[in-house]
Amino acid sequence: MPTTAPSTKRxxxxxxxxxxxxxAVDVFNRHGYDATSMGILAExxxxxxxxxxxxxxSKGDLLKxxxxxxxxxxxxxxxxxxxxxxxxxxRLEFVLRExxxxxxxxxxxxxxxxxxRGNTEIERDAMERRRTFDHKVAALISAARDEGSLxxxxxxxxxxxxxxxxxxxxxxxxxxxxxxxxxxxxxxVITMAFNGLHVxx
Amino acid sequence: MPTTAPSTKRxxxxxxxxxxxxxAVDVFNRHGYDATSMGILAExxxxxxxxxxxxxxSKGDLLKxxxxxxxxxxxxxxxxxxxxxxxxxxRLEFVLRExxxxxxxxxxxxxxxxxxRGNTEIERDAMERRRTFDHKVAALISAARDEGSLxxxxxxxxxxxxxxxxxxxxxxxxxxxxxxxxxxxxxxVITMAFNGLHVxx
Numbered sequence: 001m002p003t004t005a006p007s008t009k010r011x012x013x014x015x016x017x018x019x020x021x022x023x024a025v026d027v028f029n030r031h032g033y034d035a036t037s038m039g040i041l042a043e044x045x046x047x048x049x050x051x052x053x054x055x056x057x058s059k060g061d062l063l064k065x066x067x068x069x070x071x072x073x074x075x076x077x078x079x080x081x082x083x084x085x086x087x088x089x090x091r092l093e094f095v096l097r098e099x100x101x102x103x104x105x106x107x108x109x110x111x112x113x114x115x116x117r118g119n120t121e122i123e124r125d126a127m128e129r130r131r132t133f134d135h136k137v138a139a140l141i142s143a144a145r146d147e148g149s150l151x152x153x154x155x156x157x158x159x160x161x162x163x164x165x166x167x168x169x170x171x172x173x174x175x176x177x178x179x180x181x182x183x184x185x186x187x188x189v190i191t192m193a194f195n196g197l198h199v200x201x
Numbered sequence: 202m203p204t205t206a207p208s209t210k211r212x213x214x215x216x217x218x219x220x221x222x223x224x225a226v227d228v229f230n231r232h233g234y235d236a237t238s239m240g241i242l243a244e245x246x247x248x249x250x251x252x253x254x255x256x257x258x259s260k261g262d263l264l265k266x267x268x269x270x271x272x273x274x275x276x277x278x279x280x281x282x283x284x285x286x287x288x289x290x291x292r293l294e295f296v297l298r299e300x301x302x303x304x305x306x307x308x309x310x311x312x313x314x315x316x317x318r319g320n321t322e323i324e325r326d327a328m329e330r331r332r333t334f335d336h337k338v339a340a341l342i343s344a345a346r347d348e349g350s351l352x353x354x355x356x357x358x359x360x361x362x363x364x365x366x367x368x369x370x371x372x373x374x375x376x377x378x379x380x381x382x383x384x385x386x387x388x389x390v391i392t393m394a395f396n397g398l399h400v401x402x
Binding site for chain 1: 233236349351353354356362363367370374381386389390392393395396397398399400401
């Protein structure tokens with residue numbers, strides 16, 4: 001687990017808040033957040049509902065903690081020096097690589113984020129933070145195009161959609177711990193997106 | 202609407218089976234198939250439940266018709282001569298272009314297909330047909346790599362996942378009738394995937 005995951009111990013032996021959260025996120029991803037009751041969560045955790053309340057005040061708090069973990073990881077990328085200095089192309093490549101890395105390290109949390117429907121205030125706030133992140137990456141794509149690094153014949157909005165489509169779809173199939181390492185996956189995405197699948201001529 | 206859409210008229214003025222289907226698919230996509238009752242469908246159609254049964258015997262039949270429409274479009278691509286003759290690279294490019302075209306023309310139907318959870322027999326059958334289609338495209342990707350057209354340094358399974366990820370994500374953002382035509386979209390996807398976003402050197 002990444003060290004920045006919420007991990008406050010709140011007394012109950014066997015589970016801390018972080019492990020309750022990880023199981024809750026898994027249940028949300030399988031059943032959908034709306035369809036998951038505290039009863040279903042308790043069943044999956046093998047503890048009573050009141051024991052869950054010992055860790056978090058409500059289902060919404062679990063959702064908020066989970067989404068913060070996903071969004072915090074993404075937002076931190078843009079604060080790193082490599083995202084702020086150098087050519088737009090180099091900054092873009094850095095940000096895309098790190099996005100893939102966060103996505104893989106925090107897979108269930110990012111999956112939850114990407115599947116939000118916006119039915120509650122907590123979901124809408126998270127979607128707004130995600131859009132802000134997306135807009136900053138889109139600005140980097142436009143800058144890389146303006147500096148002459150990216151081809152001019154594709155609208156930068158289309159490039160943004162296709163790049164996010166490619167990267168976000170990773171949550172649907174990637175299996176951590178398999179033969180494809182996160183680093184090779186990031187290399188492959190960057191190679192395909194920037195250099196293309198054709199054999200270099 | 203594509204001419205192969207189900208369109209048997211079954212008597213009721215105002216709606217035929219095809220327009221009932223299109224609205225039903227839209228409701229399924231917004232609420233999820235499981236969460237959509239015949240009551241919710243009737244409300245969205247502005248007709249009674251018994252009037253829906255006039256058009257189709259059950260909710261499952263609506264699902265089946267919708268999924269057949271998506272899958273029929275995809276499966277027909279592989280039967281065309283351009284998918285069967287020529288270099289693997291040319292066949293692959295043809296199949297990807299046509300896949301994007303079917304996806305855009307039958308957007309709500311393909312969206313429904315891509316979001317299936319596999320909770321019913323009908324869903325599982327459709328997912329199996331989709332897997333068969335995916336496997337045939339994957340074989341084409343391997344063949345294009347074996348003939349030396351595609352780069353060797355990315356595992357063809359990764360290429361398959363990334364290409365489908367890119368293409369399938371189009372349903373999440375593409376707005377038919379906007380400034381980006383389906384043909385330009387297909388050009389852009391093919392250009393990015395095969396030639397890359399870097400300015401040609």
